[in-house]
Amino acid sequence: MISGSFAFYRPHTIAEAVAMLATHGDAARLVAGGHSLIPMMKLRMAMPDHLIDVGGIADLKGIKRDGSDWLIGALTTQAELIADQALAAGLPVLRETALQIADPQVRNCGTLGGNIANGDPGNDMPAVMLCLNARFEVTGPGGKRSIPARGFYHGAYVTSLAQDEIVTAVRIAALPPGSAAAYEKLKRKVGDYATAAAAVALGLQDGKINFCSIALTNLAPTPLWAEAAGQALIGRAPGAESFALAGRLAEEITDPSSDARGPAAYRTKMGGVMVRRALARAALAAKT
Amino acid sequence: MNKSVNLSINGTRHAVTLDDPRVTLLDLLRERLDLTGTKKGCDRGQCGACTIILNGRRVNSCLTLAVSCGGAEILTIEGLAQGDVLHPVQAAFIEHDAFQCGFCTPGQIMSAVGLIMEGQAGDDEERIREGMSGNLCRCGAYAGITQAVRQAQARMNERERTGEAA
Numbered sequence A: 001m002i003s004g005s006f007a008f009y010r011p012h013t014i015a016e017a018v019a020m021l022a023t024h025g026d027a028a029r030l031v032a033g034g035h036s037l038i039p040m041m042k043l044r045m046a047m048p049d050h051l052i053d054v055g056g057i058a059d060l061k062g063i064k065r066d067g068s069d070w071l072i073g074a075l076t077t078q079a080e081l082i083a084d085q086a087l088a089a090g091l092p093v094l095r096e097t098a099l100q101i102a103d104p105q106v107r108n109c110g111t112l113g114g115n116i117a118n119g120d121p122g123n124d125m126p127a128v129m130l131c132l133n134a135r136f137e138v139t140g141p142g143g144k145r146s147i148p149a150r151g152f153y154h155g156a157y158v159t160s161l162a163q164d165e166i167v168t169a170v171r172i173a174a175l176p177p178g179s180a181a182a183y184e185k186l187k188r189k190v191g192d193y194a195t196a197a198a199a200v201a202l203g204l205q206d207g208k209i210n211f212c213s214i215a216l217t218n219l220a221p222t223p224l225w226a227e228a229a230g231q232a233l234i235g236r237a238p239g240a241e242s243f244a245l246a247g248r249l250a251e252e253i254t255d256p257s258s259d260a261r262g263p264a265a266y267r268t269k270m271g272g273v274m275v276r277r278a279l280a281r282a283a284l285a286a287k288t
Numbered sequence B: 001m002n003k004s005v006n007l008s009i010n011g012t013r014h015a016v017t018l019d020d021p022r023v024t025l026l027d028l029l030r031e032r033l034d035l036t037g038t039k040k041g042c043d044r045g046q047c048g049a050c051t052i053i054l055n056g057r058r059v060n061s062c063l064t065l066a067v068s069c070g071g072a073e074i075l076t077i078e079g080l081a082q083g084d085v086l087h088p089v090q091a092a093f094i095e096h097d098a099f100q101c102g103f104c105t106p107g108q109i110m111s112a113v114g115l116i117m118e119g120q121a122g123d124d125e126e127r128i129r130e131g132m133s134g135n136l137c138r139c140g141a142y143a144g145i146t147q148a149v150r151q152a153q154a155r156m157n158e159r160e161r162t163g164e165a166a
């Protein structure tokens, strides 16, 4: 399988990459790890005339703290997310999620920026970003802007990113003290995309849930933030009854397709199960 | 538009002129440099038959554009043995019958070498299986592969401890 032909560029700065995007318009695409885009190009589902490799841009790399926020460069690979000790201690759900993506070879190349910008509902990081209320830092010809993840996804492969913009980093605020997050993914085999998956974050105070956010992977054309399901748990005691309620409310907003991973009704139910499991695990890890 | 890239492959420097940026590292190795030990299974990142070590990390060469790899250090299956002396992972694969048809084997061996370099698997079969999950084997030699990786790792650790050359 060989892709359509293209001209290749490897800029060294964000400004150069943006200028190339602006020059070549819709005929240009960025490539980072290439592990979503190159297969699509080989299948001729994507046929850019100009391919701009961002792999040489040093400013897109690195995991930093900015005050209490995490600032993670778009080029950070899934393997780097897994290996970072500070991140594993401070925001372990990113490591946990990265470990559920594909296999070690893919994780050595696939980047966080590519995973969130791709817009494939099967990607795992977007739901985690909705759950954690992350912001995507973006640069275009007009300068920088910051887009909330919760307003970024509009349809399969349709996002708020303009054609001439590049995602430079992901900004994630620290969770409220004592709260914990979890990602539960059902897949047919190791390395598979999700049949259904749920990202949750949950906080407790005096034995009651005082903070809860839930998001879903691969259960609609976009990742879903299940706002009502999370809100419904505020003030309730953690436990099977509350988690089942959240699972039911989350199921209500899903719209999966029937495919090789199962009929739509099954995938919806599994979405509820993933929400329940993730909540139970987060509640155990959260400190009152 | 020709692009030239300098690569080090198994310790030998190559200045490669690419007449087409579409050439993957896999096609460069197999079709242009006659290094056909690296195999093409799916050509889309799913099987691991094309696994090589690129700058110290195992990657699927079928999804890596050669033109992106300027200055890279590459290790392929051809670079493992020292003359007639097999690499410990190669020797362990033979000892444990870790293959049947052999098609997936170069990728399995390179992946095992990468896993051992990462130093994450320990002596735990479950972690070895997870660490080798990017490599499919249609002959189902998984049981032997797991044992081979475990033994090669133990031997390499032992050699490191006793200071014996690999």
Ligand SMILES: Cc1cc2nc3c(=O)[nH]c(=O)nc-3n(C[C@H](O)[C@H](O)[C@H](O)COP(=O)(O)OP(=O)(O)OC[C@H]3O[C@@H](n4cnc5c(N)ncnc54)[C@H](O)[C@@H]3O)c2cc1C
Binding pocket: A029, A030, A031, A032, A033, A034, A035, A036, A037, A038, A039, A054, A074, A075, A100, A101, A102, A103, A106, A109, A110, A111, A112, A113, A114, A115, A117, A118, A122, A123, A124, A125, A161, A165, A166, A167, A168, A191, A192, A193, A194, B044, B045, B046
């Ligand atoms: C066998 C296999 C299994 C996989 N399984 C999973 C899985 O279970 N879960 C999962 O989430 N993913 C999975 N993936 C996808 C993998 O995680 C990809 O690497 C990831 O989705 C995209 O990252 P990338 O760096 O490879 O992006 P690329 O393929 O390089 O790019 C993807 C898209 O994002 C755009 N893009 C990339 N970087 C930027 C940027 N900085 N700014 C703006 N746009 C950008 C590109 O233009 C392109 O449209 C799998 C891939 C393979 C091959």
Ligand code: FES
Binding pocket: B039, B040, B041, B042, B043, B044, B045, B046, B047, B048, B049, B050, B051, B060, B061, B062, B063
């Ligand atoms: S040939 Fe590269 S992963 Fe299958």
Ligand code: FES
Binding pocket: B098, B099, B100, B101, B102, B103, B104, B105, B136, B137, B138, B139, B140, B141
């Ligand atoms: S030995 Fe035949 S595919 Fe693995």
